[in-house]
Amino acid sequence: xxxxxxxxxxxxxxxxxxxxxxxxxxxxxxxxxxxxxxxxxxxxxxxxxxxxxxxxxxxxxxxxxxxxxxxxxxxxxxxxxxxxxxxxxxxxxxxxxxxxxxxxxxxxxxxxxxxxxxxxxxxxxxxxxxxxxxxxxxxxxxxxxxxxxxxxxxxxxxxxxxxxxxxxxxxxxxxxxxxxxxxxxxxxxxxxxxxxxxxxxxxxxxxxxxxxxxxxxxxxxxxxxxxxxxxxxxxxxxxxxxxxxxxxxxxxxxxxxxxxxxxxxxxxxxxxxxxxxxxxxxxxxxxxxxxxxxxxxxxxxxxxxxxxxxxxxxxxxxxxxxxxxxxxxxxxxxxxxxxxxxxxxxxxx
Numbered sequence: 001x002x003x004x005x006x007x008x009x010x011x012x013x014x015x016x017x018x019x020x021x022x023x024x025x026x027x028x029x030x031x032x033x034x035x036x037x038x039x040x041x042x043x044x045x046x047x048x049x050x051x052x053x054x055x056x057x058x059x060x061x062x063x064x065x066x067x068x069x070x071x072x073x074x075x076x077x078x079x080x081x082x083x084x085x086x087x088x089x090x091x092x093x094x095x096x097x098x099x100x101x102x103x104x105x106x107x108x109x110x111x112x113x114x115x116x117x118x119x120x121x122x123x124x125x126x127x128x129x130x131x132x133x134x135x136x137x138x139x140x141x142x143x144x145x146x147x148x149x150x151x152x153x154x155x156x157x158x159x160x161x162x163x164x165x166x167x168x169x170x171x172x173x174x175x176x177x178x179x180x181x182x183x184x185x186x187x188x189x190x191x192x193x194x195x196x197x198x199x200x201x202x203x204x205x206x207x208x209x210x211x212x213x214x215x216x217x218x219x220x221x222x223x224x225x226x227x228x229x230x231x232x233x234x235x236x237x238x239x240x241x242x243x244x245x246x247x248x249x250x251x252x253x254x255x256x257x258x259x260x261x262x263x264x265x266x267x268x269x270x271x272x273x274x275x276x277x278x279x280x281x282x283x284x285x286x287x288x289x290x291x292x293x294x295x296x297x298x299x300x301x302x303x304x305x306x307x308x309x310x311x312x313x314x315x316x317x318x319x320x321x322x323x324x325x326x327x328x329x330x331x332x333x334x335x336x337x338x339x340x341x342x343x344x345x346x347x348x349x
Contacts, residue, residue, distance in 0.1 A: 014033065015039050015043065017038065017045070021047075026156055026157070027149075027160070028100050029099045029153070031099065037092035039092050040072070044071055044097075047066060049066075049102055053145055054078075054096070056079055056095050061078040079093075098149070104136070105136050105157050108136065111131035111165075112130050112169055113169070115129055116173050116177075118176065118183075129220070131219055132216045133214070134216070135215075136210050138211075139211040160210075168215075176220075194217050317346075317348075
């Protein structure tokens with residue numbers, strides 16, 4: 001019975017203090033001392049990527065980096081002062097032990113919840129959205145404990161990411177406004193914006209005992225409706241001269257229209273092409289024209305060569321169809337509107 005009683009007493013003394021971290025989302029973990037007491041000469045094991053912080057009655061005491069320690073008065077100077085151990089200690093003692101992860105937490109995502117309003121030199125007022133990733137790690141365990149953790153026995157990274165994102169987006173908005181980079185040039189200046197912003201973010205994160213190890217901008221985008229307008233603008237720039245494009249469209253449509261049997265469009269386009277070709281051929285046989293009769297070489301007088309006159313309205317028909325094609329190419333007319341208007345023009349022959 002005496003042996004069992006002694007075993008029960010000795011089982012309350014903690015001899016090894018360590019944290020086997022299998023959860024990569026935990027920043028701070030409190031060693032479960034509770035009613036147990038830490039034995040004089042107990043072993044403290046702090047692994048790489050960890051700090052151990054001792055707290056006595058709510059006051060932060062000694063901090064240990066990676067290594068294995070035998071807990072004595074010599075390596076617990078602050079705790080010894082708080083406890084009043086003037087001549088060392090031999091009995092077990094109570095204290096809270098917090099393990100702080102100092103490893104890097106990567107692939108944390110940030111983004112603008114609301115659009116950023118900016119005045120662009122070319123587009124005028126615009127709304128921009130941005131997103132990217134960042135990485136952090138605990139730099140100063142005592143400060144981190146004081147400013148954020150408090151008495152939280154298990155502090156997860158998710159508990160601080162929200163605050164960090166808000167700080168990051170606020171600083172990012174200011175930096176983007178001060179950079180005054182045109183919206184069209186932003187894609188080529190992501191690294192420059194991040195370089196300007198990083199020192200400001202590092203300074204702000206250090207107030208929490210953290211350090212910003214990485215900050216990347218993945219995308220800065222305009223609203224979808226503005227992007228559609230810019231796409232149209234790019235198409236127009238590619239098309240270039242609208243008259244030339246309309247003429248090309250009309251010329252390309254002639255063979256297809258002519259192939260359609262019993263088609264008014266084919267007939268109209270064919271007649272227009274025939275009139276134009278007939279006029280060119282007639283002019284070719286005029287005196288002095290390339291390939292025609294030389295002047296004064298027995299050629300009939302100019303009036304003797306009849307020129308086929310195009311019926312009234314033929315040239316106007318071609319011009320109207322060209323304009324119609326141009327309006328369709330510019331996106332002014334839909335497919336249904338284009339077909340209806342074209343049918344009306346051809347029906348007027």
